[in-house]
Every structure is written in C-alpha cells, then in structure tokens.
Amino acid sequence: MKKYDFIIVGSGISGLNFALNAAKKGQVLVVTKKKIINSTTNYAQGGIAAVLDELDDFNKHIEDTLIAGSYHNNKKAVTFMVKEGPKLINHLLDLGVKFSNKNGNLQLAREGGHSMRRIAHVGDRTGHSIEKVLIENVRKNKNITIWEDSFAIDLLVKNNTCYGLQILRNGRVENLFSSAVILATGGVGQIYKHTSNPSISTGDGVAMAARAGAKMEDMEFVQFHPTVLNSPGKKRFLLSEALRGEGATLKNHKGERFMPKYDKRGELAPRDIVSRAIFEELKKGPVYLDISHKPASEIKKRFPYIFAELKKKGLDLTKNKIPISPAAHYMCGGIKVDLHGQSSIKNLYAFGEVACTGVHGANRLASNSLLEAIVFSNQIIQSIKAKKLVNIPDFANFKPTGSQCLSNKYAKSLVKKIMWDYVGIIRNEKDLKKAILKLIEIDAKYCVKTNKISDFETKNMIQTAILVTKAALKRKKSLGCHFVI
Numbered sequence: 001m002k003k004y005d006f007i008i009v010g011s012g013i014s015g016l017n018f019a020l021n022a023a024k025k026g027q028v029l030v031v032t033k034k035k036i037i038n039s040t041t042n043y044a045q046g047g048i049a050a051v052l053d054e055l056d057d058f059n060k061h062i063e064d065t066l067i068a069g070s071y072h073n074n075k076k077a078v079t080f081m082v083k084e085g086p087k088l089i090n091h092l093l094d095l096g097v098k099f100s101n102k103n104g105n106l107q108l109a110r111e112g113g114h115s116m117r118r119i120a121h122v123g124d125r126t127g128h129s130i131e132k133v134l135i136e137n138v139r140k141n142k143n144i145t146i147w148e149d150s151f152a153i154d155l156l157v158k159n160n161t162c163y164g165l166q167i168l169r170n171g172r173v174e175n176l177f178s179s180a181v182i183l184a185t186g187g188v189g190q191i192y193k194h195t196s197n198p199s200i201s202t203g204d205g206v207a208m209a210a211r212a213g214a215k216m217e218d219m220e221f222v223q224f225h226p227t228v229l230n231s232p233g234k235k236r237f238l239l240s241e242a243l244r245g246e247g248a249t250l251k252n253h254k255g256e257r258f259m260p261k262y263d264k265r266g267e268l269a270p271r272d273i274v275s276r277a278i279f280e281e282l283k284k285g286p287v288y289l290d291i292s293h294k295p296a297s298e299i300k301k302r303f304p305y306i307f308a309e310l311k312k313k314g315l316d317l318t319k320n321k322i323p324i325s326p327a328a329h330y331m332c333g334g335i336k337v338d339l340h341g342q343s344s345i346k347n348l349y350a351f352g353e354v355a356c357t358g359v360h361g362a363n364r365l366a367s368n369s370l371l372e373a374i375v376f377s378n379q380i381i382q383s384i385k386a387k388k389l390v391n392i393p394d395f396a397n398f399k400p401t402g403s404q405c406l407s408n409k410y411a412k413s414l415v416k417k418i419m420w421d422y423v424g425i426i427r428n429e430k431d432l433k434k435a436i437l438k439l440i441e442i443d444a445k446y447c448v449k450t451n452k453i454s455d456f457e458t459k460n461m462i463q464t465a466i467l468v469t470k471a472a473l474k475r476k477k478s479l480g481c482h483f484v485i
Contacts, residue, residue, distance in 0.1 A: 020144075271364070
C-alpha cells in the first residue's frame, strides 16, 4: 500500500507552488498525465495582475474584478486575492522568475477590463517562464516525487472522505493513499470544437470530483477568449489580451473598427463583451486584429513569441491584419471550495482553474487566473497538515467494461460539435435541451474498454460537458459569459 502525505494531481503554477510549500511538511507526490512541462500554465501569455504601482490601489483592482464578473463574485475571496497579489509577485521573484522590467522597475501592462496598468509579465510568455522556474525548484526538492505520464482515474472516496487516488501508470492501475489529495488539473476547453487550450484540458478534475459526489459551482460560466487565430489550415493560436492593451484594434470585413459601438471601453472591454461583439460581426464577414500601425521594432520587442509563431504560419504581426475569432478559453466555475481550497469532501482540496473560489464570478478579468492560482495554492498550506491515515476501507481496482460502444475518436468529435453548436457564446433553452439529450445518449453508449489515457479523457469530457450544459440550462437569464437569447 503506497502512502504519501500529500498527493497533487496537476503540474501547473498552482500544483507546483503548493508542492514546494507542502514539501516543508512531508512527502509529496505530483501526478501529471503528460510531461511535467505540459500544463495550461505553460501556454499563458499575458501575465499576473497585481497592484504594484503607486497610482493603483486594491480597491480599483477589486472593483475591476467585480465589474468583469457581473458582481456574481465572492467579494471576500476577491479582496483576499487582490491584497495577497503583491506579496506573491515577490514570492515568484524570490523563486527566480525574471519579470520584464524597465530601468529596474517592473514593466506593467494593461489588459481588457483593467482601469490601470497592473500586469506583471515576462515578455509574452509569462506562463512558460514561471513554469520553468517552478519545475527547476521542484526537481531540486528531495521531498517531492514526480510521476509523469500517469493518469488519475478516480478518487478513492467513502462516507464523504477522500483516502487517495486510483492511478493508471505504465499500463497498470494502482491505488495510492493520502490524507490530503489536491486537484490542480486545469480547465475544460477541449470539450469545445474551438479552444485556446492545449490537448490536456479535458475536464479530468471536475469529472472525477463530480463522480465522487463533490459539489460544483458556476459550471455554466465558460469564458471564450475573443482573439484566437482563425485562418483556414492553420492551428488555432491565442493572441494575447496584451496586444489590445498596447493599442491593437479589432476591425470588421470592411476594415472598420467596431468595438466602440458595442461598449465605450472599446477593445479593452471585458472578454465576454468583446467575444459576443466579434461573434456578431463574424456573421457579416471576417474579423481581424490589427496592430500594424505601431512601430515594428516595438511589436517585435514586446511580443517576440507571438510574432515568431505567426511568422511560422505565414503571417506578419507588424504588417498584416490577423484573422481572429473567439474560442473556449477558461472555466470560471468548477469544484466548489472555500478560501482554504477545501471541497465538500473531507481531505479533498482543489485550486486553480479546476476550483471555484468565486473570485471570477460570471466572467474572469484578464490575468487574474495566474494570480488566483498562485494566491490560493499558497494559502491552502496554512490549513493542511499531514495526518496519519487510519481505518482505510477496501477499494477495488478499475476494470475495463463493455464491448459494444462508441469509438473514442467519434465520441470526442460529437461532444466538441454539440458543445460548440449548442452551448457556445450565445445560448438558448431549445439548444441546451437538445444538447443535454445528445450528451446523455453519448455517455450511455461510451465505455472505457482499454487502459489508455485517451479513453479515460473522453469519458471525462462527456461528463464535464453534461455538467456545463445542465448548469447552463438552470440559469435562465444572461449573466457574464453565460448569454441567453
């Protein structure tokens, strides 16, 4: 029987930051389904929002967050997160993150929904830089064990108490035990046909927790990022909010700016508003992001990664208008937790995108995601202690079931199409009811026949899609990124 003081599922900013803190209290196991670098954090371009300028203040950041979230936020959680922000930026600096600076001061960016420049960033690859530093620190720590290419199948829960995890590793299923299981599995974007998320974002943590009986919250609030590359034959690629913060404009098929007629904040309105505006304009023709009016040297210096990636695709950010459309980006809801990451199941904790602290409300403010992840993964260690597990119940190992069922690939494609067509940017009750019936039918026909990670992922995608659709159906009125007609 393998036991650890702490088991963490996920290797992004929240999981690895918690691992470093937990290693001071006991033995830590980090489980990740691909390589440790393969986290959603690694793809985050923008930065971390925090009050770091003397002209800014906590109240402004709090209010910007509440406005973006349509005041559906947990204000206590928002206030705590915002006030902890500057301290956590210093924490990352101490770990070795080299934020962009000018003349010795942090170079702060502005993004949609923010009233001030407050985004600390590392060029246009902030997440990648933070991830690399965290991995370096984790690998040096003797109290942390890392299991790559290992998949958490299910939580081991009885009588509303979590005792550990069932893991698929090297083709074998085994049970691991711990008095503190932490889910930091990221988002759900892959349930949609078009997403900015990497292939790993299949809703594993949400689905696992739901199967175990954990309470969910705000699952209807799926945020769509307004500006994702939309060019035939080219892979979807996120174009950071920071581009608009530095003056990029959005233009319709006639070459005209259109955002001012939708919102007085123009291109810097919150994401839900910008996404819906683009969605409407796309009905008339292509939509473009244009920053070509800025000096080429400035663009290349501020956005080297985006410039290089677009160049590979035959597009020049300094000269071309870039074709864009919205894509599924971020889950604002998730596993319901308190400010200490505690879920409704004893010994089960969650933070980062998989969790719902209530900070984002009905729509997330740009660059508050990495902030939430680092703040709450730092906070949780204050209340968790390594405890000895006693009276562990018996748990049976998973066995593949079924012989006649939908293929993995086909089931996955069905889910993505249903979610994009019926549970997307603009929703209606008729479509949502259609979607839920189709998804329930797929769930009934899909079975995990092998010990392949992709089979388990598809099951999780189906069940996560059902959770999102049911929540959307319950909320009859529009709020934030849940827009009903």
